[in-house]
Amino acid sequence: MxxxxxxxxxxxxxxxxxxxxxxxxxxxxxxxxxxxxxxxxxxxxxxxxxxxxxxxxxxxxxxxxxxxxxxxxxxxxxxxxxxxxxxxxxxxxxxxxxxxxxxxxxxxxxxxxxxxxxxxxxxxxxxxxxxxxxxxxxxxxxxxxxxxxxxxxxxxxxxxxxxxxxxxxxxxxxxxxxxxxxxxxxxxxxxxxxxxxxxxxxxxxxxxxxxxxxxxxxxxxxxxxxxxxxxxxxxxxxxxxxxxVVRFVRDMTLQPPSLLELAGRTIKLHEISIQPGDIPHTLMKYLGAAQCCVNPKCKGVFFDNRVEHIKFVDFCGKYRIPLLQYLCSSKCIIGSWESREENNNPHPQMMRKVLLG
The missing domain is CATH 3.80.10.10 (Ribonuclease Inhibitor)
Structure with a gap:
């Protein structure tokens, strides 16, 4: 006016x-x-x-x-x-x-x-x-x-x-x-x-x-x-x-993995072949529950133990939202892969991860 x-x-x-x-x-x-x-x-x-x-x-x-x-x-x-x-x-x-x-x-x-x-x-x-x-x-x-x-x-x-x-x-x-x-x-x-x-x-x-x-x-x-x-x-x-937001920042689990988890990670990382009957059914089911680390440069997996990593990501250049990610190790937190990952994430999907997580 x-x-x-x-x-x-x-x-x-x-x-x-x-x-x-x-x-x-x-x-x-x-x-x-x-x-x-x-x-x-x-x-x-x-x-x-x-x-x-x-x-x-x-x-x-x-x-x-x-x-x-x-x-x-x-x-x-x-x-x-x-x-x-x-x-x-x-x-x-x-x-x-x-x-x-x-x-x-x-x-x-x-x-x-x-x-x-x-x-x-x-x-x-x-x-x-x-x-x-x-x-x-x-x-x-x-x-x-x-x-x-x-x-x-x-x-x-x-x-x-x-x-x-x-x-x-x-x-x-x-x-x-x-x-x-x-x-x-x-x-x-x-x-x-x-x-x-x-x-x-x-x-x-x-x-x-x-x-x-x-x-x-x-x-x-x-x-x-x-x-x-x-x-x-x-x-x-x-x-x-x-x-x-404060809860997202503070909730980071850094407890050491159990021997069971370390064994499971080793099997998955080195692609060791396990046939039915080689190990108990419960352990086969456990191996099937492995989750991949979100770091594309890391081939590792995790089971019960994970690192909850929080990134504050610019959304449409307007505001920053806390994006919760699960990593297999604290060593995976820092890396240039994060910026590339931001660019590859469709914005609506990013919002859904945050708001439902």
């Missing part, structure tokens, strides 16, 4: 639709005076569709704001707002950005269904909300909802009512669980749940067939639902700083 600044209403500036009063260190009274001048003296308030007020010292919005009858975008970010008045209902807003203020649930409007009910973006990130504002669920036209950096502990089960939602950002809160109803937001393209207290995801997440970005870092996830591999449009996944 391209912003323009309009200082007058003459014929040369009729296409300039933005009133930019950002970064002026304005107090509430000073803002009121400036807006009144536009309305009364210039008499061109209806020409403005965008008002930028970010990075000021505003504590509340003056009533004059409702004189801008064609106002579509209002940005009051990084101020000192303690209340968001109902007077905005007179404006045909499509985007309200009020991030990084001092707003609480009690200081929000009782309803966000403005006069023409066309709001598509609502940003209340970085405020002091203690719970999910239920009145937001009334905005049927909402596409982008940002509520990160608050103190929200629960996502309402009725979240499915926001059927047009494309971005849902709830990072940096105190959320412990995700309701199954999130899976009904089938138009969702980005879901941000990072930096919360989430221990598991509902399997219904797999129904978000248009999801492109899923941010889950800094949570308490120990597992992921296996159905998540159905997210064919997913190009960004963040899992760092979860027990899921």
């Amino acid at each position: 391209e912003y323009y600044t309009s200082d007058s209403c003459d014929s040369d500036s009729r296409d300039q639709k933005t009133l930019d009063l950002s970064n002026h260190m304005l107090e509430t009274n000073e803002l009121s005076t400036d807006l009144r001048a536009v309305v009364d003296e210039k008499d061109c308030a209806e020409n403005y569709e965008i008002i930028l007020l970010f990075n000021n010292r505003i504590q509340t919005l003056p009533e004059t704001i409702n004189r801008f009858t064609n106002l579509k975008i209002l940005d009051v970010s990084n101020n000192r707002l303690t209340v968001l008045p109902d007077l905005l209902k007179f404006c045909p807003l499509t985007s309200l950005i009020a991030k990084h203020n001092q707003l609480t649930n009690e200081s929000l409007p009782k309803s966000f269904t403005f006069s023409r009910n066309t709001i598509r973006e609502l940003n209340l990130s970085g405020n002091q909300l203690n719970f999910f504002p239920e009145q937001v669920l009334e905005i049927k036209s909402l596409r982008y909802l940002y509520l990160g950096g608050n103190h929200i502990a629960k996502i309402p089960k009725d979240i499915w009512k926001l059927s047009s939602l494309q971005i849902l950002s709830l990072g940096g809160n105190q959320i412990t669980e995700i309701p199954e109803s999130v899976g009904r937001l089938t138009t969702l393209q980005a879901l941000v749940l990072s930096d919360n207290l989430i221990e598991q995801l509902p399997s219904s997440v797999a129904n978000l067939n248009q999801l492109r970005s899923l941010l889950l870092h800094k949570n308490r996830l120990k597992t992921l639902p296996t159905a998540i591999i159905k997210l064919r449009c997913l190009t960004e996944l963040s899992l760092r700083d979860n027990p899921l």
